[in-house]
Amino acid sequence: MRDFLSKISLTGLLLLVVTTAWGAGKVSFEASSPLTVSVGEAFRVEFSLNASPDDDTFKAPSFEGFDVLAGPVLSTGSSVQIVNGSMTRSVSVTYTFVLLPQAAGNVTIGAAEVAVDGTVYRTDPLPVEIVDEGTAAQQRQSPQSGQSGTQAERSDEARSQSEAQGRIGKQDILLRAVVSRTSVYKNEPLHVAFKLYTRVPVVDVSVGSMPSFNGFWSQDLSSNSTTARQGRETFNGKVYETHVVCEYLLYPQQAGTLTIDPMEMTALAQVVVQSRRNIDPFFGSGREVYNVPREVKSQRVTVQVKPLPAGAPASFSGAVGSFTMDAQLPEGRLAANSGATCTVKISGTGNLTFVQAPKLNLPGSFEQYNVKTTESINASSAGISGYRQFEYPFIARAEGTYDVAPIEFSYFDPARMQYVTLSSRPLTLEVTPDTRGGSDGSVVLQGRGMSKEEVKLLGQDIRFIKLGNAQLRGRSVPFLFSGAYWALLAAILVGFGALYAALRKRIRESQNVALVRGRRANKVAVQRFRAARGYMEEQNRHAFYEEMLRALWGYMGDKFNIPVANLTKESVREELHKRGVSAEDAQRFTAIITQCDEAQYSPAASARMSDVYSEGVDLISRIEAVIKR
Template sequence: MMLRLMKYLFATAAFLVFSSAAFSQKVKFEVGAPAVVAVGEPFRIEFSLNAKPDGFTPPSFTGFDVLAGPTASEGTSVSIVNGNVTKTVSFTYTYVLSATAAGKGTVSAAGVEVDGKTYATRPMTIEAIAEAAAPEAGAGGDTAGRRQGDGTASAAPGTRLGADDLLVRVSVSRHEAYKGQPVRATFKLYTRVALSGIESPRYPAFNGFWVHELDVSGYDWQRETLDGKVYDARVIKEVLLYPQQSGRLLIEQTSMTAIAQLVVQNPGRSQSLFDDFFGGGQTVQQVRRNISAPPVSITVKDFPAGAPASFNGAVGKFRLDAVLGEQTVAANASDAYVLKLSGSGNLPLIQAPKLEMPASFEQYNMKTTESLAYDASGISGYRQFEYPFIPRAEGSYTIAPVEFSYFDPEAARYVTLATAPAGMEVRPDSTAGRNTPSGLVSGVSKEDIKILDRDIRFIRIGDPGLVRKGNFLFGSLPYFLALALMLGGFAAGYVYLKKHLREMRNVTLVRNKKANKVALQRLRAAGDYMNAGDERRFYEEMLRALWGYMSDKLNIPVSNLTKDNIREELQRRSVSPERVERFIGIITECEYAQYSPSSSGQMNEIYGAAARALSRFESEIKK
């Protein structure tokens, strides 16, 4: 009887908890659809609700044919975490539409009724594009809302790969900027076919810029138009660029290998009705295509003339605040003066403002703290500079105002900020009276006596009592021997420097000699990433080491370096084919591992094989 009563009580409590969780949830009614579609292309539009509706008012569609719908689906989930119960209810109404003509079509608001209240979605506009040539069946398809978890496109595979089905483009937020003004560079991948991944991405070096890479994990695939065609597009890399020199700077060419999935007919077998139904006569094949984006130029303007004396290269919009720790302290007690620079701009590159303090204040090393946020618009936050000091003598003092100037690129002018003067009272040291010498002159402090004692020393008078010891070195045999050694050393140094300068003019020889040193530095960096378990950066650094070593050793620019010309050049230099193929295999393993999960054991194996290969090449490859 007692057990049955406990079951009833538990069931009642669970019902109340679940009911309260459901009723307390805020009702949301939203619509989701692609912003751009192709004429004649089927696409889906979904109206989602996180509560159980009492009724649904369908929208009206202008410029679209309704191919199917509305199709209703329902889902419920309950989660209990640390005693907190969360119940989620979802209702979805789905339509399949097709645009009838090019232009902008409209979808009116849909409505639902929940617990006597009416909720409505926002009306939306969808643009339809009439493409020059319709894609093959399955080449574009309805990919909206159907993406793989790894971020690759999962449309139905097409039957052929067109010239413009895979593209990569680089866009910048501005083509003209001042020094220190942020430029956002966005690398975007466009596809009209099913895409399984990319290989061997080569991004620019961004010479002349200070670079900060932004997180692109939050970006998802979106429908976009490019040159009159509809693509699935996604941001694959985004960086903030801060120009460090004026003139024309170039964002170099970007290249990579994209892997498309195409449907091909199995060779040597007839296509029967049975194969058509079950798909037995076709297979999905991965096709690799090299794609690249052209360079992008940025015109960087120098700062205008008339910069204030307190300007040190800060660009943006800032605010300067100052705080004095204690306005009344005892002599020989520590205190601090704090400057806080906040705003948006090139904060990481800004130097600390110069602080002038009274002569009797002993200053110590400045401490810097910062809190910065990076987003697509730039860098914002604050940097705080703390100046510790100790006043050594009592009295009333004033810390002079601190000036800080920055350049506002939007207004194209300099702005100078200044703090208010800070008054400070220094009391006598509590221990000073015990050590005051008798006969101290009135008006002269103990600190003045200490400074005077360090500043002036009495001159010795009378007979100095100097005594000559030993013989002069000049004219003796050791003197001439030392002179001969110096002349010989000078001649040897002259010959060495002449030879060194001659070798330095030979760019090929210099790169050849430095190839092993640069590769070892990169291998050490890759080893650090391996120990930290950072696979992506490990394989990136390994590829830089391997490609860079061969570029320097064989005197081939990295942009022109391929596996084929490495193989030809090494065989021409009498390197055994087995070692050449092993080296090419290491590069291929690193490129493949960038986009597939691996283990720490595989990283150790690749790292050891690369180190051994470079060591053997260093002894086999001649100048």
């Protein structure tokens, strides 16, 4: 009977955990489609939801400018994981449409709607560029009969690389500095985001130089951003995928014309070209993937900074924005020699970091201490918001009635283009006589303030001499210059020498870039394989194969110190051969890369993600084992 009750309790607890786990998670509803399609070319649009929708609540957009060939096709999936007693469940629901463009131009796919537990979610509008590529076929020349096989292969390789370079247009990769405004007041915040605009797949970026922001106080928002950093925009009549590389909040510190310097970086684009050297039995012609580096540079941005208007109040200390003030003043009566505190809290949005404590004017008989400041500041693209709180502790030394002037705080409001002064209520303090009556031996001079150094204790400055027989005891040998002292000193010197040698060795190793990259290659690859596994469990094919390519190419580049621009299949096979890796494993690497490319760029690819994942992990393990021998 006891076992039966235990089983029932365990089952109920398990159901409670499952219900709690299933109900958790943030709902996301996103749309995906190709960036550009050709006239007459059918393509797929997918609306992905990571939760179970309410029945009959999905509403598709009107698809103006397209002919709907098929859809909606509903596909669902779910998985449950139990790790260390913690259970999580993931659900994926995808609505797929097959569309056919009607004419060339830029067309926007509207927002789709779906409801989850009564809450309606909408996708963002998705711009798509329809291009008319024409019907002219590209003419391909065969190798000349007088060339040898090796010369022909080299000629094909050069022709393929030239074709890959030509696939990347001048406007296909752009870097732009996007500012929230170009005319501000001094100390008024403005937001600048450096965006990478791409029309081709980009596998890696490296920053060359960052802007200096001369004349601005800057705060980096890249690590604090909670909004989506990727999107799709139309610029100069073309549709781009956008990625926010970095963003800053700038506060101009001087009036006049200030310039935001350009940012420079190198983007590594990935291009797939047809090759006659590798003939695939299924697709007919071989395909090669080339990494093409492109150096991009943002434009120089000019900002007009207007000076603050004249006639600032005396209580103005440079605050710009929109603020409120809350002052908590002490009670109107307190005893002499007792302490009290005034608290002032400045809240709002603006340059809170530069807000100084308002001035508190107390009578001369009051002893005022240092102001204590506490703050809670949040930085976002809209500016800095939060509060700064100032506490003014003081002690009333002399009795009497005192009028304390109101606490004033002034700031400049850019929206209203005027100064605003906030004021607390006036305070009247009645200081009553000290209730202790001076019985504690302290001397208080009435009518004037006293510092702590002026308060002395009388009758206790000379201590009484102790009488009686002295009890003298012998003391041990002093530690200084003893045997233990010299032994401890020698141990410290030996330890310091060993630590110095270890640090020198570590510094030398850290300066060897190739050694550092090689050591961390396996660790970085494992992290990317974990990310690919997560995409595989989510059934996100495109992200899975893209992460697998990053893991394989990144491992080879870091392990063999191959620059990204020279990272090709031939260079990898050559390095593997030098390190003693078998030709079979080198061929397996080429096959896995080809499978990922085909699955990523060909909708008809049938490669199983689990097989590709297992083969990739096993191959890296085998190569790592051979290299470490």
